[in-house]
Amino acid sequence: MHHHFIDRFAMRHSPIHRLDARAKLLAVLSYTVVLISFDRYTVTDLAPLAVLPLALLWFAGVPVWFAVRRVLILSPFILMLVLMSPFYDRTPQAVAFGPWHYTVSGGWLTAADISIKFALGVMALTALMCSTRFALLLEALRRLGLPQVVVMQLGFLYRYLFVLIDEAMRVRRARDFRGAALAPVGRRLAAAGGVIGTLFIRTLDRSQRIHLAMATRGYRGEPHSLCQLRFTSTDVVFLLVVALYLAACRWGYPKWF
Amino acid sequence: MISPLLGMHMANELLSVPIAGLTLVIAVAAVAIAALRARRLATDDRLPLMGVMGAFVFAAQMINFSLPGMPGTSGHLGGGVLLAILMGPAAAIVTMTAILIVQCLLFQDGGLLALGCNIINMGVVPSLIGWWFYRLLLGPPSRAAAWRQYLAAWLACVAGVTAGAALVPVQAAVSGVLQVPLSHFLGVMIGVHLIIGLCEGGLTFAVIAYLRRVRPELMGLDPSGLPASVRRPGFGAVLVSLLVTALLLSGVISWFASSLPDGLEWSYRGHGYGTTGQAVENRSPAVAAVDRWQSKWSPLTDYTRRETPLGQAPGEGTAESASGWPQPDGWSSLAGILGTVVTLSLVYGAARVMRSTARA
Amino acid sequence: MTDIPVLLQIDGLHVHYADGVDALRGVSLAVSPAERVGLIGPNGAGKTTLMLAIMNAVRFSGRIVVDGIAVSKQTEQAARSRCGMIFQDAEDHLFMPTLLDDVAFGPLNQGCGEEEARQRAAAAIAQVGLSGLEERSAHHMSGGQKRAAALATVLSMQVQLLLLDEPGANLDHRSRRRLIETLDGRPEAMLLATHDLPMIQRLCGRVILLDQGRIIADRPTASILGDVALLQLHGLVD
Numbered sequence: 038m039h040h041h042f043i044d045r046f047a048m049r050h051s052p053i054h055r056l057d058a059r060a061k062l063l064a065v066l067s068y069t070v071v072l073i074s075f076d077r078y079t080v081t082d083l084a085p086l087a088v089l090p091l092a093l094l095w096f097a098g099v100p101v102w103f104a105v106r107r108v109l110i111l112s113p114f115i116l117m118l119v120l121m122s123p124f125y126d127r128t129p130q131a132v133a134f135g136p137w138h139y140t141v142s143g144g145w146l147t148a149a150d151i152s153i154k155f156a157l158g159v160m161a162l163t164a165l166m167c168s169t170r171f172a173l174l175l176e177a178l179r180r181l182g183l184p185q186v187v188v189m190q191l192g193f194l195y196r197y198l199f200v201l202i203d204e205a206m207r208v209r210r211a212r213d214f215r216g217a218a219l220a221p222v223g224r225r226l227a228a229a230g231g232v233i234g235t236l237f238i239r240t241l242d243r244s245q246r247i248h249l250a251m252a253t254r255g256y257r258g259e260p261h262s263l264c265q266l267r268f269t270s271t272d273v274v275f276l277l278v279v280a281l282y283l284a285a286c287r288w289g290y291p292k293w294f
Numbered sequence: 295m296i297s298p299l300l301g302m303h304m305a306n307e308l309l310s311v312p313i314a315g316l317t318l319v320i321a322v323a324a325v326a327i328a329a330l331r332a333r334r335l336a337t338d339d340r341l342p343l344m345g346v347m348g349a350f351v352f353a354a355q356m357i358n359f360s361l362p363g364m365p366g367t368s369g370h371l372g373g374g375v376l377l378a379i380l381m382g383p384a385a386a387i388v389t390m391t392a393i394l395i396v397q398c399l400l401f402q403d404g405g406l407l408a409l410g411c412n413i414i415n416m417g418v419v420p421s422l423i424g425w426w427f428y429r430l431l432l433g434p435p436s437r438a439a440a441w442r443q444y445l446a447a448w449l450a451c452v453a454g455v456t457a458g459a460a461l462v463p464v465q466a467a468v469s470g471v472l473q474v475p476l477s478h479f480l481g482v483m484i485g486v487h488l489i490i491g492l493c494e495g496g497l498t499f500a501v502i503a504y505l506r507r508v509r510p511e512l513m514g515l516d517p518s519g520l521p522a523s524v525r526r527p528g529f530g531a532v533l534v535s536l537l538v539t540a541l542l543l544s545g546v547i548s549w550f551a552s553s554l555p556d557g558l559e560w561s562y563r564g565h566g567y568g569t570t571g572q573a574v575e576n577r578s579p580a581v582a583a584v585d586r587w588q589s590k591w592s593p594l595t596d597y598t599r600r601e602t603p604l605g606q607a608p609g610e611g612t613a614e615s616a617s618g619w620p621q622p623d624g625w626s627s628l629a630g631i632l633g634t635v636v637t638l639s640l641v642y643g644a645a646r647v648m649r650s651t652a653r654a
Numbered sequence: 655m656t657d658i659p660v661l662l663q664i665d666g667l668h669v670h671y672a673d674g675v676d677a678l679r680g681v682s683l684a685v686s687p688a689e690r691v692g693l694i695g696p697n698g699a700g701k702t703t704l705m706l707a708i709m710n711a712v713r714f715s716g717r718i719v720v721d722g723i724a725v726s727k728q729t730e731q732a733a734r735s736r737c738g739m740i741f742q743d744a745e746d747h748l749f750m751p752t753l754l755d756d757v758a759f760g761p762l763n764q765g766c767g768e769e770e771a772r773q774r775a776a777a778a779i780a781q782v783g784l785s786g787l788e789e790r791s792a793h794h795m796s797g798g799q800k801r802a803a804a805l806a807t808v809l810s811m812q813v814q815l816l817l818l819d820e821p822g823a824n825l826d827h828r829s830r831r832r833l834i835e836t837l838d839g840r841p842e843a844m845l846l847a848t849h850d851l852p853m854i855q856r857l858c859g860r861v862i863l864l865d866q867g868r869i870i871a872d873r874p875t876a877s878i879l880g881d882v883a884l885l886q887l888h889g890l891v892d
Contacts, residue, residue: 069306069405069407070407072307073306073307073309073314077471107402111402115308118472122474125478144473147471150307151307151472154306154307155306158406159405162398166399166400174399184325187391191345191392193344193345193346194396195396198348198352198400201352202349202353205354206356208357209356209357227500227504229500230497230503231500233357233500233501236353236354236357238508238509240347243346244343247342248342251342
């Protein structure tokens with residue numbers, strides 16, 4: 038039952054943690070939009086965009102290596118795609134960075150471009166999740182317009198995610214300890230099917246019990262959370278700073294350099 | 295620590311802003327419709343069901359099944375199709391949406407702006423297509439023979455998973471960021487996901503077999519009407535399902551591959567490749583990609599390496615080179631071999647099942 | 655007969671399950687306000703079913719009156735706000751993202767405003783000794799904490815009758831002791847179903863022995879727990 042890697046950070050306190058969840062969500066969302074709005078060859082223009090995720094991580098007290106590890110763990114699929122592009126796109130492109138001038142084939146630029154954007158995007162998202170408790174984020178999503186049905190389901194999912202994963206791990210361990218790896222294919226498949234089927238039935242029963250618990254506590258309609266989200270002047274300042282920063286990255290920096 | 299199971303989620307960076315926006319809008323509309331329908335159909339005690347089922351899918355993904363003859367690889371359940379079969383497509387879509395949001399937020403798997411695409415590719419499409427295939431092939435559920443149910447589930451998985459995966463290259467291509475030709479990307483994604491769909495289909499079939507035995511009412515069967523002997527998945531049922539699935543698969547693969555290039559010639563022109571006349575790579579990158587994924591498989595030795603098509607280098611944006619798509623033959627042979635390998639291993643698996651049921 | 659007011663009155667309660675089992679066969683009992691009654695019996699005796707019937711979560715025939723309200727589909731909401739039931743498995747009892755939300759769930763549904771619900775929740779959380787954990791999610795809590803949290807979720811509803819189904823199961827010694835102390839200080843009436851005879855001895859003045867859906871005995875604690883032959887007959891002690 039030791040899965041608290043994100044929650045561990047989210048429970049801490051810092052200036053970033055204290056910001057309203059909606060502000061942080063909007064900031065990261067706009068950041069991501071600006072990030073992908075850059076053309077695929079303008080790799081060097083991406084440089085100043087590294088500031089935001091690093092700053093958020095730093096002020097939230099989250100070690101940067103943690104975010105970098107997230108990037109590495111998630112990269113295989115994207116890397117596979119990205120490494121294909123140098124084979125296809127061989128148009129030479131000029132790259133200038135300060136005093137250096139290179140000519141590189143377009144495919145490599147695209148590969149670098151997508152990789153950098155990916156890394157920055159993941160780090161920004163990590164910064165958001167490590168500085169915001171999930172319950173608050175859920176409330177922010179609700180206030181920003183996510184339908185109540187989905188919010189409720191998200192709440193249940195989050196709540197029972199680790200319970201069910203633990204259950205699955207216990208059952209899987211029981212299966213492994215009884216030599217499942219040595220079994221012939223048919224029995225192995227049947228065992229896997231049985232385990233998942235059992236989990237499913239248990240989940241059905243569990244959800245009925247949860248409903249019973251809700252009903253006996255008088256549930257009639259939509260429950261709403263008591264999580265308070267308060268938009269303060271700090272949040273307004275934060276959003277303004279981020280907006281200016283993003284504008285500078287998108288339109289200022291490319292022109293000035 | 296749980297290692298997050300990596301699906302092939304769409305990433306922000308492969309999308310352009312307008313496409314991200316468009317897919318988000320489509321996804322929101324689809325989820326809203328599904329939510330309304332699920333709410334209406336669900337009885338009161340099913341209320342927490344969808345969220346908790348989302349947790350179930352996560353948990354079920356932990357149950358791996360090591361593939362025969364391929365040590366180190368394992369099959370997992372994606373979930374969309376199984377959910378649709380068990381709960382109907384509307385509830386499945388809402389559940390998959392919750393799952394994808396959690397994967398995006400808690401595990402950063404899949405970008406914020408790619409949520410629209412992911413919801414469509416891994417939620418809406420597999421649920422709808424899987425459900426449709428399943429019902430189409432099943433006929434009336436209460437009278438469905440075992441083999442028919444297994445076959446329907448298996449094919450539904452393959453169809454649903456592959457259809458969703460096929461959308462990824464389309465979305466990437468329309469966004470114009472990644473410079474891999476659509477047909478190659480499509481070929482790889484479809485090829486890989488046909489195999490993934492097969493594994494997922496196998497697991498789905500096993501789950502349904504179990505539920506048929508233990509809680510037949512869940513599968514739409516009348517529990518009292520089934521004699522005990524019928525309830526056990528017989529060897530015959532398994533074998534027939536496997537063989538038919540394999541045969542159908544090989545047919546589908548080659549059909550798909552050969553119809554690919556004609557419909558998508560325009561994608562070459564649209565991307566404006568460079569005009570350098572470099573020599574063709576010996577190994578098609580698509581094959582390299584497939585090989586990278588199936589590293590433990592013996593190489594597809596009879597695969598026709600890509601020859602220089604009609605004497606022209608790839609990536610030339612002229613109409614001639616587009617029509618010089620060399621793959622129909624290469625892909626068909628790949629298809630044939632894939633089909634054969636798949637069929638053989640399935641028959642092998644079925645034989646094992648026969649031995650174990652005979653012993654039981 | 656006596657002029658002690660009755661909080662819970664059950665007459666001729668029958669519960670028949672769809673799979674053919676007769677869970678309860680003609681149960682009658684009465685509980686006074688602030689009275690603590692222990693419910694013992696082997697597994698399958700019908701203890702949980704009895705509690706579910708009081709909460710109108712199973713179909714029953716017979717008469718159940720809670721605080722003057724006859725329990726039925728129409729009066730369900732009113733009756734449920736008088737009783738609070740805690741299941742054996744606390745896991746399914748806590749389903750909101752944070753503890754505060756879970757404990758406030760009941761009051762909010764009872765019609766309290768947000769501020770009042772918050773206050774009631776905070777008070778209940780303090781009463782079970784979990785102050786400071788309001789923002790925690792249930793999967794971060796230990797078994798004992800979860801059990802206490804579940805108790806808080808019904809205490810915040812300011813019920814008059816607590817229905818506790820195996821509250822001490824799977825708790826370590828310290829958590830169990832803490833639970834007993836908490837329950838001991840409560841003013842509510844209590845129906846406590848458990849195998850934990852020492853817990854009953856400590857908390858309850860009266861014990862009902864249930865077996866195969868029937869009440870075998872309904873006597874003061876000392877009398878029943880001292881009747882070893884009776885307990886042996888129904889498989890409760892060696």
